[in-house]
Amino acid sequence: MSPTACLAAAPALTHNTLVVAAGVAAVGCAAGVVGSLSLLRKRPLIGDAAAHTTLVGVAAAFLLTGRRDLPTLLTGALVAAVAGLAALVLVRRFTRTRDDAATAIVIGVGFGLGIALLSGITARGLPGSAGLEQFLLGHTAALTVRDAVLLAVVSAVAVAVVLLGLKEATLVAFDADFAAATGWPVGLIDQVLVTLVAVMVVVGLPAAGAVLVTALVVIPPVAARQWTDRVPTLLVLGGTFGLVAAIVGVAVSAVVPRMPTGPLVVLAAATICIVSLLIAPRRGWLARRHQQVTLEPPPGMRRLR
Amino acid sequence: MNPVLDGWSIDGATAMHAWAIATAATVAAACALVGTLLVVRRMSLLGDALGHAVLPGIAVAVLAGGRPGSPFVFAAAVATGLLTVWLTRLVRSAGSLSDDAGTGVVFTTLFALGVVIVTAAASRVDLDPSCMLYGILELVPFDTVSIGDLEVPRGFISAAVVLGTLTTAAIATWKLQVFTAFDADAARAAGVPVAAVTGGLLAATALATVAGFEVVGAVLVVAMLVVPAAAAELLVRRLHHMVLVAVALAVVGTCLGYLAAWRWNASAAGMIAVVLGLEYVAAVVLAADDGLVARGLGRLRYAWRVLCEDRLAAVWRAEEKGTAATAPVSLVQRLAVGWLRLTGRFVGRAGGLALSSAGRREAEMVVRSHRLWEAWLGQHAQLPLDHLHPPAEWVEHHLGAAMRQRIEAEVGAAGDPHGSDIPPEA
Amino acid sequence: MADAGSSAPPVVEFHDVTVAYSGRPVLWNVDLTITEPCLFGIIGPNGAGKSTLLKSGLGLVPLVHGTARFWGRPLADVRRRVGYVPQRETVDWDFPVSVMDVVLMGTYGRLGWFRRPGSRERSLARECLDRVGLIDVADRQIGRLSGGQQQRVFLARALAQEADIYFLDEPMAGVDARSQEQIFGVLAGLRSEGRLVVVVHHDLRTAATWFDRVALIDMRLVATGPTAEVLTPDNLRRTYAGQVDLLQEIGQAVAARSRTT
Ligand SMILES: Nc1ncnc2c1ncn2[C@@H]1O[C@H](COP(=O)(O)OP(=O)(O)OP(=O)(O)O)[C@@H](O)[C@H]1O
Ligand SMILES: [Mg+2]
Numbered sequence: 001m002s003p004t005a006c007l008a009a010a011p012a013l014t015h016n017t018l019v020v021a022a023g024v025a026a027v028g029c030a031a032g033v034v035g036s037l038s039l040l041r042k043r044p045l046i047g048d049a050a051a052h053t054t055l056v057g058v059a060a061a062f063l064l065t066g067r068r069d070l071p072t073l074l075t076g077a078l079v080a081a082v083a084g085l086a087a088l089v090l091v092r093r094f095t096r097t098r099d100d101a102a103t104a105i106v107i108g109v110g111f112g113l114g115i116a117l118l119s120g121i122t123a124r125g126l127p128g129s130a131g132l133e134q135f136l137l138g139h140t141a142a143l144t145v146r147d148a149v150l151l152a153v154v155s156a157v158a159v160a161v162v163l164l165g166l167k168e169a170t171l172v173a174f175d176a177d178f179a180a181a182t183g184w185p186v187g188l189i190d191q192v193l194v195t196l197v198a199v200m201v202v203v204g205l206p207a208a209g210a211v212l213v214t215a216l217v218v219i220p221p222v223a224a225r226q227w228t229d230r231v232p233t234l235l236v237l238g239g240t241f242g243l244v245a246a247i248v249g250v251a252v253s254a255v256v257p258r259m260p261t262g263p264l265v266v267l268a269a270a271t272i273c274i275v276s277l278l279i280a281p282r283r284g285w286l287a288r289r290h291q292q293v294t295l296e297p298p299p300g301m302r303r304l305r
Numbered sequence: 306m307n308p309v310l311d312g313w314s315i316d317g318a319t320a321m322h323a324w325a326i327a328t329a330a331t332v333a334a335a336c337a338l339v340g341t342l343l344v345v346r347r348m349s350l351l352g353d354a355l356g357h358a359v360l361p362g363i364a365v366a367v368l369a370g371g372r373p374g375s376p377f378v379f380a381a382a383v384a385t386g387l388l389t390v391w392l393t394r395l396v397r398s399a400g401s402l403s404d405d406a407g408t409g410v411v412f413t414t415l416f417a418l419g420v421v422i423v424t425a426a427a428s429r430v431d432l433d434p435s436c437m438l439y440g441i442l443e444l445v446p447f448d449t450v451s452i453g454d455l456e457v458p459r460g461f462i463s464a465a466v467v468l469g470t471l472t473t474a475a476i477a478t479w480k481l482q483v484f485t486a487f488d489a490d491a492a493r494a495a496g497v498p499v500a501a502v503t504g505g506l507l508a509a510t511a512l513a514t515v516a517g518f519e520v521v522g523a524v525l526v527v528a529m530l531v532v533p534a535a536a537a538e539l540l541v542r543r544l545h546h547m548v549l550v551a552v553a554l555a556v557v558g559t560c561l562g563y564l565a566a567w568r569w570n571a572s573a574a575g576m577i578a579v580v581l582g583l584e585y586v587a588a589v590v591l592a593a594d595d596g597l598v599a600r601g602l603g604r605l606r607y608a609w610r611v612l613c614e615d616r617l618a619a620v621w622r623a624e625e626k627g628t629a630a631t632a633p634v635s636l637v638q639r640l641a642v643g644w645l646r647l648t649g650r651f652v653g654r655a656g657g658l659a660l661s662s663a664g665r666r667e668a669e670m671v672v673r674s675h676r677l678w679e680a681w682l683g684q685h686a687q688l689p690l691d692h693l694h695p696p697a698e699w700v701e702h703h704l705g706a707a708m709r710q711r712i713e714a715e716v717g718a719a720g721d722p723h724g725s726d727i728p729p730e731a
Numbered sequence: 732m733a734d735a736g737s738s739a740p741p742v743v744e745f746h747d748v749t750v751a752y753s754g755r756p757v758l759w760n761v762d763l764t765i766t767e768p769c770l771f772g773i774i775g776p777n778g779a780g781k782s783t784l785l786k787s788g789l790g791l792v793p794l795v796h797g798t799a800r801f802w803g804r805p806l807a808d809v810r811r812r813v814g815y816v817p818q819r820e821t822v823d824w825d826f827p828v829s830v831m832d833v834v835l836m837g838t839y840g841r842l843g844w845f846r847r848p849g850s851r852e853r854s855l856a857r858e859c860l861d862r863v864g865l866i867d868v869a870d871r872q873i874g875r876l877s878g879g880q881q882q883r884v885f886l887a888r889a890l891a892q893e894a895d896i897y898f899l900d901e902p903m904a905g906v907d908a909r910s911q912e913q914i915f916g917v918l919a920g921l922r923s924e925g926r927l928v929v930v931v932h933h934d935l936r937t938a939a940t941w942f943d944r945v946a947l948i949d950m951r952l953v954a955t956g957p958t959a960e961v962l963t964p965d966n967l968r969r970t971y972a973g974q975v976d977l978l979q980e981i982g983q984a985v986a987a988r989s990r991t992t
Contacts, residue, residue, distance in 0.1 A: 044406040094597060095589050101535045104349040105585060108528025112578020115439045119572030136438055137420060164845055171836050174826050181789040181815040182840040211524060215413035222410050226400055229827045229872040259424055263417035270414040277399045285399050401825055686951035688762050692747050696760045703985045711977060
């Protein structure tokens with residue numbers, strides 16, 4: 001572990017850095033694609049609850065197996081993310097607590113449990129426990145080539161699932177009542193979508209960390225939405241923006257010492273988003289301003305009022 | 306108030322822990338107070354967003370020379386909080402986005418900005434990057450000022466000031482807050498300055514958030530804001546009761562969480578959130594009217610009542626027809642009969658069971674409900690005769706005396722569609 | 732179907748349908764039989780449960796009791812043959828789909844999992860758009876249409892389902908008189924092809940001219956039968972100023988008791 005970490009810490013563009021960047025870029029791309037669907041389904045923040053519970057899984061996986069290789073930790077994270085979403089469903093089903101409060105509860109308590117476990121592990125100085133807290137804010141420098149390949153493969157599978165079920169997902173997102181009335185299992189399709197979001201949140205952990213990984217599934221799709229009125233284009237743009245943001249974030253964090261990757265990826269995505277909100281044709285701020293101006297009565301008429 | 310103040314068990318470590326607990330509990334109370342209003346107004350996620358978004362404000366203020374916990378930093382953070390809300394609205398309307406999406410974009414971006422600023426400046430200023438995430442409660446007691454001959458942690462003083470301010474503000478504007486939370490449109494129509502009330506709530510949230518930020522960090526503030534309030538909402542119905550219960554839960558949970566963290570040598574902030582979560586789970590299970598236990602019992606009680614009423618009515622109908630009632634078949638039916646006998650509604654007789662006078666009255670009310678409902682449905686719902694029985698079987702267990710009288714008035718003299726008599730009201 | 736000797740089973744049969752939302756019944760014991768294809772109106776005040784009735788037939792809300800059957804068979808057997816136009820307010824008009832995309836959704840049921848619409852589906856969709864007079868705006872985003880046009884897009888989507896029974900929930904809401912004529916024209920065309928068209932409708936005047944049969948609903952079935960016989964002043968009074976407060980109170984009493992269930 002440590003030799004690669006040393007290598008990556010150096011700003012030189014080693015083979016390893018490039019492969020890792022490619023893996024993280026694949027994650028950014030897939031997160032943008034999956035996030036576009038969850039934006040269309042009006043559940044952009046569903047990933048946030050999952051993200052904040054992943055820490056519990058990371059810590060538990062380490063405690064149970066004593067290993068800290070990425071596949072083990074991410075498997076734990078995925079189990080915990082799904083458990084967090086299940087908790088959300090249970091709260092909704094069995095209590096009067098409303099959705100927003102339920103989400104906040106899962107976020108707060110899930111993250112709290114994760115922090116408690118991580119701090120307990122650190123305080124006991126368990127062998128190999130150093131570096132677990134990198135999952136908080138993301139840290140790609142320590143990734144190995146095998147890790148990057150794993151991230152890329154999972155991302156590719158997620159994108160493939162989206163493309164396969166795009167027709168069904170679009171139908172449910174647009175008009176769930178009609179979908180149910182024509183016999184589509186809306187609940188099942190929703191579950192697949194939510195699971196995909198959970199998977200993307202988990203593989204996004206090394207890039208963005210538990211606290212910020214939501215941004216990977218929210219910001220690029222929001223930016224993409226400004227440019228298009230077609231679902232396929234939305235997915236392509238969402239994926240592209242996510243990919244660009246991930247590459248920029250990884251590159252900058254490789255150059256700036258001690259800077260966690262997550263915030264940089266998020267800021268890159270946010271920049272794209274702000275630009276999109278401003279200049280996108282038709283939906284953008286400038287375009288609308290322009291429309292308003294042209295819709296206003298000509299100066300001569302204005303004087304009449 | 307706490308053992309440090311009177312001199313009977315002062316040892317240094319205990320005093321430190323006591324101060325840390327007192328600080329955390331004060332912050333938790335302030336958060337629970339504000340959080341109650343957030344929860345009832347469905348603004349919980351805003352609390353979450355503010356917890357993250359005030360970070361750049363704090364970072365910039367500290368870089369500009371403010372000391373963490375000073376009024377200057379507080380002011381900067383509150384300003385950032387309000388800016389966040391404004392930005393969220395802007396992004397939402399600029400992108401025609403849903404609430405969630407706008408919030409998601411803004412708070413993650415601001416938090417990322419804050420982390421970058423803090424990390425970049427970590428060498429120059431006294432702001433620990435990890436404190437952003439889970440606070441520095443354990444270090445609070447070490448930064449003290451002297452008041453008289455008492456060394457009081459700065460963190461406790463600022464928490465107490467925040468709690469005092471928020472409590473005063475809450476008491477002063479309570480009626481307006483309640484009115485707005487209950488029905489913003491009606492409040493606006495009645496001349497309540499709804500925008501100002503909401504703005505005040507947002508500022509209060511930002512204030513509580515900043516106080517919590519130092520103690521439990523950006524993310525776990527949301528647990529203090531929302532979890533006790535959500536638990537209180539399950540336990541009591543009135544808003545002012547909710548506030549009191551939420552504050553109590555927050556304080557108790559904080560103390561227990563801190564002690565647990567001490568015991569197991571883990572992050573206090575994390576453990577506090579966990580204990581608050583356990584309190585919420587306890588509320589889900591135990592709440593008096595809506596808890597899982599109460600619901601399970603209620604369901605059982607209802608099933609039991611239906612069973613008993615059905616037995617009584619069966620015997621009554623058999624008497625009316627002059628035949629023998631069908632004997633109870635299942636075990637629960639036999640149990641019900643035993644219970645009815647025990648409570649004096651059935652009396653044993655040579656041929657089998659007979660209704661006592663109390664049992665007869667009860668049975669008659671069930672049959673009366675049944676037949677009145679059949680009559681009503683027959684008149685008003687276009688149901689053929691043979692469809693009337695099943696719905697009445699269901700509704701007969703739900704009608705009270707007043708309801709029966711109203712239905713009777715509407716049914717008029719027509720009587721039961723099958724031609725049986727409708728027993729009179731007892 | 733056991734009674735093979737007697738006449739064919741009714742096209743749609745609601746048998747004693749009661750529907751409750753979280754324990755509170757909003758539709759009581761509706762018994763409604765539509766024996767043959769026609770243009771059938773469902774009429775009643777706001778909150779009467781008209782949408783709920785359609786949804787109960789389509790399996791979108793659970794029934795407290797009762798059954799809904801089509802040609803004597805449960806919905807699951809005949810799902811493809813039942814088309815649906817939901818009430819419009821549930822639609823996100825900002826959704827990034829074109830008019831053509833929406834109409835193509837009507838063909839998804841027949842396509843099944845994972846198959847994409849091909850040229851056959853496209854030409855069918857174009858045909859349906861043509862039928863409702865919207866072929867010119869096929870490529871527009873759906874938010875960029877007038878209210879009447881939007882309503883007709885959903886009609887076209889239902890047409891693309893090529894169903895034998897159509898459930899339409901207020902297809903005339905927010906539609907001007909001319910578009911109403913046009914929509915009713917299309918519906919009448921469906922009827923003459925031997926399909927049953929059930930329409931939730933608000934306007935009594937147009938109801939009297941267009942529907943063959945109607946049902947008056949107000950939390951329960953008030954009356955049903957041929958339009959002229961049902962739309963009497965007495966029935967209308969019972970529908971629009973009727974027994975609802977009693978039903979509502981009983982519903983509340985039931986909900987209070989069975990919140991525990
Ligand atoms: N999902 C739901 N949850 C709880 N109550 C509901 C739900 N949907 C409808 N209701 C209630 O059920 C009753 C009937 O509603 P429904 O939508 O069927 O009425 P409607 O006749 O279609 O009215 P409108 O003319 O306004 O469309 C109303 O009192 C409504 O408030
Ligand atoms: Mg309706």
